[in-house]
Amino acid sequence: MHSSTPAAPSAGEPDPERGRGTPVGRRVVLGMLGLGAAGVAVGGSVQGTLDNVLASVSAKDPTGVTGLLPGGGGFRFYSVSDSIPHRGETDYRLRVDGLVDRPGSYRLSDLRTLPQTRLVRDVQCVTGWRVPHTAFSGVLLSTLLDAAGIRAGATALRFTCFDGVYTESLTLDQARRPDMLVAHTMNDKPVTAAHGGPVRLYAAPMYFYKSAKWLSGITVTKDVQPGYWEHYGYDVDGWVGRSNGRHDDPTS
Amino acid sequence: MTSTDGWAGRTAAMMTRLHESRAVTGLRRFTRAETWVHRTLNCLMAVCVFTAACLYFPPLAEIVGRRRLVVTVHEWSGILLPVPILAGLVSRAFRADTGRLGRFFPHDWRWLRALLRTRRRQPEFAGKFNAGQKLFAAFVTGTILVMIGTGLLMWFPRLSPLVWRTGATFVHDWLALLVGVVITGHVWLATKDPEARRGLRTGHVPRWWAREEHPLWRAGTGEERAADETQQH
Numbered sequence: 001m002h003s004s005t006p007a008a009p010s011a012g013e014p015d016p017e018r019g020r021g022t023p024v025g026r027r028v029v030l031g032m033l034g035l036g037a038a039g040v041a042v043g044g045s046v047q048g049t050l051d052n053v054l055a056s057v058s059a060k061d062p063t064g065v066t067g068l069l070p071g072g073g074g075f076r077f078y079s080v081s082d083s084i085p086h087r088g089e090t091d092y093r094l095r096v097d098g099l100v101d102r103p104g105s106y107r108l109s110d111l112r113t114l115p116q117t118r119l120v121r122d123v124q125c126v127t128g129w130r131v132p133h134t135a136f137s138g139v140l141l142s143t144l145l146d147a148a149g150i151r152a153g154a155t156a157l158r159f160t161c162f163d164g165v166y167t168e169s170l171t172l173d174q175a176r177r178p179d180m181l182v183a184h185t186m187n188d189k190p191v192t193a194a195h196g197g198p199v200r201l202y203a204a205p206m207y208f209y210k211s212a213k214w215l216s217g218i219t220v221t222k223d224v225q226p227g228y229w230e231h232y233g234y235d236v237d238g239w240v241g242r243s244n245g246r247h248d249d250p251t252s
Numbered sequence: 253m254t255s256t257d258g259w260a261g262r263t264a265a266m267m268t269r270l271h272e273s274r275a276v277t278g279l280r281r282f283t284r285a286e287t288w289v290h291r292t293l294n295c296l297m298a299v300c301v302f303t304a305a306c307l308y309f310p311p312l313a314e315i316v317g318r319r320r321l322v323v324t325v326h327e328w329s330g331i332l333l334p335v336p337i338l339a340g341l342v343s344r345a346f347r348a349d350t351g352r353l354g355r356f357f358p359h360d361w362r363w364l365r366a367l368l369r370t371r372r373r374q375p376e377f378a379g380k381f382n383a384g385q386k387l388f389a390a391f392v393t394g395t396i397l398v399m400i401g402t403g404l405l406m407w408f409p410r411l412s413p414l415v416w417r418t419g420a421t422f423v424h425d426w427l428a429l430l431v432g433v434v435i436t437g438h439v440w441l442a443t444k445d446p447e448a449r450r451g452l453r454t455g456h457v458p459r460w461w462a463r464e465e466h467p468l469w470r471a472g473t474g475e476e477r478a479a480d481e482t483q484q485h
Contacts, residue, residue, distance in 0.1 A: 015470040017357050017379040025354030025390040032394030036401060042416045043422030079317040128421060170345050194314055232320070233409070245414050 031068035047128075049097065058107035078209075080228060081163035083213055084193050087202075092198050094182065098158070098220035101149030108198055111184055114147075119179055119204055122251045124240045126207040130248070136202040137169045138183035142176045156224040167200055168201065169236060179204035179252045182215065191196040205252035206238040255304065278456040280471070281380075283341035290452050292336035299329040301435065304428055330403055333396045350378050353389040358466055380469040388438060395431055399424060 039046075088106055118137035141157075150172065158174050159168040174180065177229045182229050183202040188232055191197030196213025198230040203210040209229045235243040240251045282290075303326035306316045316322060337435040342347040363377035363384070373382065381451070405412050405420035412420075442449055448465070462469060 015357055016468045017352060017355070017470070019357075021355035022355045023354060024356040024360075025386060025393070028387065028390035029394040029397065032391070032398055033401075036394075036398035039423035039426075040402060040405070040416055040419035043419030047418060047422040078313070078319050080319050081317055084314060085318050128418065243295075245409065245417075247414065 019053060031215075033225075069088060079213070081165045085163045087162060087214075087216075088191050092216075094199060095217045096144055096148045096214060096220075097217070099151040099154040099222065100220050101151060102147070104148060108146075108184065111139055111182065111199065113142055117178075119180060119181060119202070121204045122249075123178070123208055124248050124251050126209055126234060126238070126244050135185075136181055136183040136204075137185045137188070138141065138181045138199070138202065139180060140178065141170075141180040141201075141218075142178075142187050144182060145172075145220075146176065148220070150220060153222055154220045156221045158217075158219040158221050158225050159213050159227070160219070161210045161214040162216035163214045166212055166214070166228045168210055169224050169230070170203065170210070171224060171237075174203075174237075177205070182218075198223060203211065203238075205250065207234075207240055207244060207246075209234060210238045279459050279462050280455060281451040281457045281462070282349075282455045283343060283345040284455060285340060286346050286349065287452055287455055289336045289340035289343075289346060293333065296329050296333050296336070297435070300323070300326060300333065301432070303329065308425075308428070327403065327407055331400060333400070337393075337396075349380070350389075353386050356383065356386065375465045376467055378466045378468060380466055380471070388434070391434060395427060398427060399431075402427075 026111050081138050092108050094106040094111065095103070096106070116137055118135060120133055120135045122130055122132045123134045155172055157170050157172065159170075161167070170180065181198060181202040181204070184197070186195055186197075187193075191200055196211075196215070199215050201210070201212045201215050210227075212227070224236060226236050237243055240246075241248045264357075303322050306312045306322050307319070307326060313319075341350075357379065359377040359379065360383035363374055363382055366372070366377065367373035367384070373384065375382070402420035402424040405417055406424065409417055445465075447457055447461040451461075
């Protein structure tokens with residue numbers, strides 16, 4: 001192709017870009033690497049301060065734009081399944097089975113007739129975000145366990161979810177704590193499908209991945225069977241501030 | 253019949269004119285190797301940015317779900333970003349252009365000063381790449397390196413202490429926002445300049461465009477001419 005004869009607009013004139021010039025590109029790249037390293041070093045404390053500022057700003061921000069900034073407050077949506085599963089009044093069931101004397105199945109209305117507990121705590125995600133003062137209410141796990149009657153030899157619970165993928169676990173001792181809920185309201189409204197409704201686990205003293213969304217089954221087991229994320233390196237005993245190499249303030 | 257002949261004749265004439273006009277105005281801006289580097293980097297970056305958005309914006313996350321898959325695609329598209337650039341370094345023309353992109357000459361400083369003063373690009377101070385394009389190239393290079401560094405800290409959490417990981421998350425998140433803004437600007441400028449896009453698609457730009465937008469561009473160090481010719485055959 002003769003179109004590509006390298007005749008420049010004004011070939012023949014001296015090239016104004018001949019010679020060494022100033023290596024600005026190299027300086028920009030090195031500068032960014034330096035800034036990046038500095039950011040890694042001080043970022044933890046800077047983000048901590050920013051979280052506080054952004055939390056107070058986003059509380060008064062009607063547009064919700066600040067919620068999109070890193071640490072801008074609010075929940076982040078995590079799901080490992082393909083789409084948000086929906087179940088409601090008619091088709092929701094929570095099954096309790098495994099090493100129990102009386103396996104059973106609860107509808108939403110059944111859960112509402114049992115003694116209710118309301119907890120207001122911070123929610124702490126293992127990826128760093130924290131949502132202060134979030135209310136959950138529902139039935140204590142221990143209430144359901146007592147109703148089912150635990151058989152000898154059982155030490156743990158396995159939670160399954162109607163998204164068909166997620167699983168979680170607790171030891172019996174953990175599950176009997178007074179801050180382990182089968183929750184059906186969040187901030188005094190029914191738990192929405194995006195937040196894991198109609199019923200989700202709420203393991204208050206643990207990182208939020210322990211609080212399985214879309215809870216549909218509680219199986220009493222002989223041993224702890226690690227849950228979904230625990231197969232990918234998360235700690236089985238997910239205490240806030242004492243696991244996963246993190247040191248967040250306790251939530252409970 | 254005659255009409256068909258006339259048609260064919262006209263079409264042939266038009267083709268010749270087109271060909272000639274291309275011959276007259278076409279100027280080689282990029283070799284095929286360079287357009288492929290750009291195209292591959294484009295695709296990887298698009299995947300990386302889209303998966304990032306799916307991980308980051310709750311409404312998108314709710315639509316897409318499949319978090320583990322999205323994380324894996326994001327990690328691999330990110331870590332592969334340097335591959336097309338490193339592969340491109342095999343090409344002499346690409347090496348020559350990285351050299352051009354990396355260096356500032358007196359007219360580049362003038363271009364920047366004019367931009368700051370008039371808020372407008374002043375093409376008369378532009379070589380093959382203007383100062384803005386040079387800074388963009390450096391920014392993207394720095395970004396890829398910083399994002400890979402901080403990304404690896406988060407990908408392999410057991411390798412580093414927690415404070416580093418929190419710091420890495422901080423850098424990764426905020427730089428991602430900045431990258432989003434800068435890439436939007438890059439795409440916006442591209443949409444406004446079809447000839448520049450043609451340059452990256454076909455490797456050729458019209459001469460009038462080169463004269464207007466990059467008047468200080470002198471194609472034709474001996475090296476590049478050689479590279480150009482090897483690309484032809």
